[in-house]
Amino acid sequence: MQFADRLNRLPPYLFVGINQRIAELRSQGQDIISFAIGDPDLPTPVGIIKHLCCAAQDPANHKYPETKGLPQLRQAIAGWYARRFGVLLDPDTEVLPLIGSKEGIGHIALCFVEPGDIALVPDPGYPPFSLGVIIAGGELYSMPLYEWNDFLPDFNTIPEQIVNKAKFMWLNYPNNPTGAIADVGFFARAIKFAKEHNIAICHDAAYSEISFNSYKPPSFLNALGAKEVGVEFHSLSKTYNMTGWRIGMVVGNSKIIEALFHVKSNLDSGIPQAIQEAAIEALSGFSPDYAIARNVILQRRRDELVHALAAIGIEARVPKATFYIWAKVPLGYHSVDFATKLLDEVGIAVTPGIGYGKCGDDYIRFSLTIPDERLEQGVTRLSHWHWRKK
Numbered sequence: 001m002q003f004a005d006r007l008n009r010l011p012p013y014l015f016v017g018i019n020q021r022i023a024e025l026r027s028q029g030q031d032i033i034s035f036a037i038g039d040p041d042l043p044t045p046v047g048i049i050k051h052l053c054c055a056a057q058d059p060a061n062h063k064y065p066e067t068k069g070l071p072q073l074r075q076a077i078a079g080w081y082a083r084r085f086g087v088l089l090d091p092d093t094e095v096l097p098l099i100g101s102k103e104g105i106g107h108i109a110l111c112f113v114e115p116g117d118i119a120l121v122p123d124p125g126y127p128p129f130s131l132g133v134i135i136a137g138g139e140l141y142s143m144p145l146y147e148w149n150d151f152l153p154d155f156n157t158i159p160e161q162i163v164n165k166a167k168f169m170w171l172n173y174p175n176n177p178t179g180a181i182a183d184v185g186f187f188a189r190a191i192k193f194a195k196e197h198n199i200a201i202c203h204d205a206a207y208s209e210i211s212f213n214s215y216k217p218p219s220f221l222n223a224l225g226a227k228e229v230g231v232e233f234h235s236l237s238k239t240y241n242m243t244g245w246r247i248g249m250v251v252g253n254s255k256i257i258e259a260l261f262h263v264k265s266n267l268d269s270g271i272p273q274a275i276q277e278a279a280i281e282a283l284s285g286f287s288p289d290y291a292i293a294r295n296v297i298l299q300r301r302r303d304e305l306v307h308a309l310a311a312i313g314i315e316a317r318v319p320k321a322t323f324y325i326w327a328k329v330p331l332g333y334h335s336v337d338f339a340t341k342l343l344d345e346v347g348i349a350v351t352p353g354i355g356y357g358k359c360g361d362d363y364i365r366f367s368l369t370i371p372d373e374r375l376e377q378g379v380t381r382l383s384h385w386h387w388r389k390k
């Protein structure tokens with residue numbers, strides 16, 4: 001049997017390796033505290049689950065779902081965007097539900113990229129941005145995100161011959177893994193660049209609801225002209241602790257939405273309908289107090305961890321959004337060495353920044369999605385860690 005060559009172009013999925021290593025140490029009886037996985041430890045709110053259970057009993061939901069999503073779901077998504085961002089969307093042409101946003105993120109490259117075409121992706125960045133492009137046979141150009149530029153790409157530094165072959169660009173704010181944010185002014189600059197060079201923009205807003213103090217991240221669609229050039233991906237995963245239920249959406253430019261629907265309608269049969277009904281409940285029936293209470297918990301964890309890191313001489317910016325701490329590894333280390341040292345010496349697992357791209361290699365990522373008591377144990381271990389001694 002012969003496998004396609006494209007499999008060789010795919011790196012192993014980042015978290016597989018880390019999980020194996022953690023499992024190994026655990027099987028040797030070690031207590032490993034994992035800050036490595038970006039998956040909420042808190043459960044899906046009870047009201048949403050009740051709705052899901054009820055909907056599961058209705059035989060109407062036992063059949064193939066509508067690939068385009070229930071009309072009521074598309075309306076609920078449009079309603080949420082109107083209330084949350086003041087963005088108006090046509091539920092029939094500018095909204096498409098996804099089987100988790102990662103599904104759409106992976107497939108959208110098939111809409112833009114012919115073999116040899118270029119996609120502009122952030123480095124560091126969420127791995128599926130690049131993997132979708134590789135599977136589509138495209139080429140990647142990495143836009144470096146530097147701390148001195150607040151982890152925003154500089155479009156002026158992209159060489160002309162790259163720009164000319166670029167078909168679309170990925171942006172992601174609030175950003176995984178850096179925790180950086182972008183304002184509407186930045187989105188406006190991206191839109192100007194995209195219009196000048198006929199490049200589409202895909203913005204990933206998965207973390208728009210995970211933010212601190214009174215900061216409320218904007219939508220890409222809040223920028224003038226956004227709908228002419230791009231779409232925004234969003235997901236119920238982080239917003240409502242629903243990673244396990246697999247439901248997200250893409251909204252914005254109707255031509256892009258139509259193209260992605262064309263691909264998807266040939267590949268999948270939509271989101272199980274009971275889950276669509278749970279999502280309608282989440283998006284329309286749910287009080288904003290829920291997000292506020294959840295963010296208070298995450299903010300307390302954020303502050304404890306950043307504090308503990310600072311006390312032992314490890315620098316990290318205090319993020320205004322996302323549940324990640326992007327910490328700088330000390331001079332003389334790379335991300336994998338330092339993550340390994342941390343795992344071996346104090347039993348703490350983090351994600352090495354190199355997993356998100358070359359520019360991530362000076363950093364490690366801590367996720368705040370671990371129960372309070374485990375986080376506190378981790379913080380205690382960190383406070384007693386003398387990483388400078390051999």
Ligand SMILES: *Cc1c(COP(=O)(O)O)cnc(C)c1O
Nearest residue numbers: 100101102126176206235237248
């Ligand atoms: C978690 C995450 C998502 C959400 O993925 P789903 O498939 O909707 O669960 C999307 N983008 C980024 C950058 C993420 O970290």
